[in-house]
Amino acid sequence: MCVKGLYFLAVLCGLAASGVLQVSGMRIYTSGELEAVNGTDVRLKCTFQTSAPINMNAIVVSWTFRPLKPGREESVFHWQQRSYPPLEGIFRKRVSWAGDIMGRDASIILQQVKFTYNGTYICQVKNPPDVHGAVGEIKLRVVTTASFSELLLLALAIGGGIAAVVLLLIIILSCRRCKKRRLRQLEGNEEAPRKERKDPTACHPSRAVHLYMSETSIEIDSSDGMISDPSTPSSSSSEEEGPSSDDDDDDDDSD
Secondary structure, eight states: OHHHHHHHHHHHHHHHHHTSSOOOOEEEEEOEEEEEETTSOEEEOEEEEESSOOOTTTOEEEEEEEESSSOOOEEEEEESSSEEOOSSSTTTTOEEEOOBTTTTBOOEEEOSOOGGGOEEEEEEEEBTTBOOSOOEEEEEEEESSOOHHHHHHHHHHHHHHHHHHHHHHHHHHHHHHHHHHHHHHHHHHHHHHHHHOOOTTOOOGGGOOOOOOOOOBOOBOTTTOOBOOOBOOOHHHHHHHHHHHHHHHHHHHHO
8 A cells, every 4th residue: 555655646746747737726816895985986906816927818807796685696897808898787887997917907996886786796817727716705885974994094194185285385485485594694795895895095084185286387497498397386495595585685785
């Protein structure tokens, strides 16, 4: 028995090594549970992983719906090389493709959901030779209003957006005020030296020195008729001429 067991194990290992025996499978990932408000659009997200290269001509995506009440499953959407939305049923003209096969995304969008859409949605992807594996399921619950958690998340998102805008405006206004202050400081620094500058030729009235131009006289030499250099009368010349006139008077008296 041991010999037969070892022989069978060796055969299996050989087949696996040669590629004859291959174990392939498809992995599907979904959100599990989802809640949507009546009359709104909702995205049913479904992603997948495959060990085989994606063959756009052979890969198949199919969505089916199982209602809460006992009943048969209904086709929701089909994709094979292109989209095939349902032509009848409750999902007619209410489903659109939102996936990307090369991005391993097989999501769809339900438009204007109704309360009759409550149930389980099944996502299945086949990429030969990966045709086996677990399917993905999403339990959708259509409600009248959003739950508190969703409202809280929505409020936080809106509040965060408003806070970000206000903060951005405050930063912009602060930058503008700083620029204006710098410009005023620069203008003040430029005007200050201009006010302190004075005319170098001007002085205080008490220290002013008045210069008067004296009248120039022209002397003509009678001997040669040439005009001599102009001379200005000064106090020294008047003093020198004074005594000479006195001497002349003394000489006249002596005579």
